[in-house]
Structure formats: structure tokens, C-alpha cells
Amino acid sequence: MPQTARAPLMTPVLIGGCVIIMISFAIRASFGVFQIPIAEEFGWLRAEFSLAIAIQNLAWGIGQPIFGAIAERFGDRRAIFLGALIYAAGLVLSSFAVTPGAHQFLEILVGFGVAGTGFGVILAVVGRAASDENRSLALGIATAAGSAGQVFGAPMAEILLSFYSWQSVFVIFAALVLLSLFALPMMRSPAPASRAELEQSMGAALKQAFRDPSFTLIFLGFFSCGYQLAFVTAHFPAMVTEMCGPINPDGMLAAIGITTTSALGAVAISLIGLANIGGTLLAAWLGKRYSKKYLLASIYMARTVVAAAFILSPITPGSVLVFSVIMGALWLATVPLTSGLIAHIYGLRYMGTLYGIVFFSHQLGSFLGVWLGGALYDLHGDYTLVWWVGVGVGLFSAIVHLPVQERALNLRPA
Secondary structure, three states, X not given: OOOXXXXXXXXXXXXXXXXXXXXXHHHHOOHHHHHHHHHHHHOOOHHHHHHHHHHHHHHHHHXXXXXXXXXXXXOHHHHHHHHHHHHHHHHHHHOOOOOHHHHHHHHHHHHXXXXXXXXXXXXXXXXXXXXXXXXXXXXXXXXXXXXXXXXXXXXXXXXXXXXXXXXXXXXXXXXXXXXXXXXXXHOOOOXXXXXXXXXXXXXXXXXXXXXXXXXXXXXXXXXXXXHHHHHHHHHHXXXXXXXXOOOOOOOHHHHOOOOOHHHHHHHHHHHHHHHHHHHHHHHHHHHOOOOHHHHXXXXXXXXXXXXXXXXXXXXXXXXXXXXXXHHHHHOXXXXXXXXXXXXXXXXXOOHHHHHHHHHHHHHHHHHHHHHHHHHHHHHHOOOHHHHHHHHHHHHHHHHHOOOOOOOOOOOOOO
């Protein structure tokens, strides 16, 4: 009897999704580099541009279930195309903004653009296209592509800012978003689903999820992930610039061209993304073999310990590098586990919409982390207090995942 062929892991859908999400996240991860240049040009308080980035994260969260529903109603590729157009428009218009209010308003467009080209839509189509045996790892690879974008996003912004104004860099980034659409023809995904999933309406799926206490726990637990990631992305470059000890002019960092704490801050974001490629793939591999909820609780607890140890120690170039590597390994490791948990419990048919709703909690945390970072910095002159808030919410998420019931629900048709 012939042996059944194994389903391939690397498919055109996965490759195309990785390209789009890599470019989208490279640009999104670079906004922290613009904190100081924009604030200094206009003489704004740190909280002004921080609020713009916070609004971007909130709009991303609001837009995620909307784009998930658009993808499930009108098609994945149309949703991604619309997201890319909105993303590019938001960046170009932001380059002309000269007031805090204008930046804050236009970041709504950027946030919706990230929603259309980010995790919610891309992971849903990748998840549907993957076989059962490959789904966890495929979701991990797509998530790792976002980390790969982060590797070069912040340093690329730092390099471009040495040659061009921040306004010109925004326009260059808009062009890159549109170029990512050349990968769109690869995003042709079948929609494998059980008969129960096909018969179930979106309303029935939402009602079933909202009545399930585990969905609420997953929603609440994703909050701290957003808080920690968005705060670090938006404020860590500035925090390193201002709070880190000096770089030894005769040391290894200086020898490879990192001579200022500003450059170290950009490199830290890149290093976090680089470490997360391995961390995310490992989490996805473990998620295929072990309980996803316990893995999530362990990741949040590890983040809590690492963040507390960093702020309790003197901030030096060495501690920044160590923190970046360890936190990077834990960075987006929660995403394939959370999305995989939703697919396992609630099925694939409306995974995009349900993950989008859970992701809204992530973005509420992102909004608070970015905005509070700027507001408390202006109030206290450093980031210590807001950092400790992040330690607390990380501990909360570690605890709240433990009661999740990790079992597939019996789907109810409309």
C-alpha cells in the first residue's frame, strides 16, 4: 500500500504571508526611533508623539476584527490590499502633519493599515491553508517573519534618518508597503473546514465564544503582551538613549560602530526581533506537543522576572544587550500559541474574527503602554514607574491563563 504523502510546510500562502507581514512589521517597529527627532523638531512633550503611537496601536486593535470579518466575507486578498492602501496613505499624510493633533488623528489610518496587513488576516489565512500537523509551526513561521521585520526596521529607520528628514522616511516607508502587494497573488488559500464549521454563522460563532469563560480569560491575558511589547517598541530606544551608561570607546560595541546610546537603542530593538525568530519558532514547535495555556503562562512569568531584574540592576550597555536577547526570545512567542489556541477551541472558519477580538485586548494594552510611557516620563523624568506597571500586568497574565479549558468546543450551526 502506498504511503500517504506528507503535506508540505512551506507553501506559497505561507511565503507570501511572511513577505507582507515582514514589511508591515518592519515599519511598525520603527516608530520608537522617531520619538526624539519629531519631539525635538516641534518642541513637543514626549507624551504628544507617544499618544500618536498609542492611538495607532488602539486603531490597530479596533481594525483587527473588522479586517478579519472583511477577509471572511469578501476574501483575504481584498482585505490585505485595502489594508496596504490605508497604511501607505496614513504614512504619506503623516509626513505633512505639523501638530500633535494631526499626527494623532492620522495614526488612526496607520493603525488600520497595520490591521489589514498584520497578524489577524495573515495568520488566519496561513492557519486555514496549513495541514493539522503543520498548523502550529506555520503560524510560528509567519509570526517569526514579523520579528524578522523588526530586526531591520528600527536600524533601517535610524540609517535613513541620517540621510533624510523624518518626513521623507515616512514616504519611503509608504512605498515599501505598496511594494509588498507584489506578494499578494501568492495568498490563494483554500478554506478547509468541517461541515459544522461551514454551517455555523458568524453570529453563532461569536455568541458561543462570548459565552465561554476561556475566551474571556484569553482576552484578558493578551492585554499584558500588548502593554509590554508596545512600550518597549515605542520607548526603549529613548530609554536606552537617556538612562543607559556610556559605551566604552575601546570596547566591542564601539569597534563595530555602535558609539552612542542612541544607536544602541535602535540596535536593541533589532536584537529583540532577531532573538524572537528563534523564540517564536521554538514556542510554535512546543505548542504542537504541549499544553498551549501552560506555555503561555510560562512565557508571561519569564517576561515578568526578566523585566524586574533589568530595572533593579544598573542599566549598562551589557545589561541592555542581555535584556534584549532574553526578552526577544519571549517577544512574539505568545502569538502562535494564542492564535493556535483559538483555532483549536473554536475552529478555523472564523479564526480571523475571533483572534481579532482577542487581539483588541492586546492593543488596549499597547495603547496604555505607549501613552502611559510618555505621560509618566513627562511627570517623573524617567521610565521607571511605567516599567514596574508592565511587570505587574505580566504577572497577571501568567496567572489568568491557568484556568483556560483547552479543549475543542462542539460547534453549533446557526
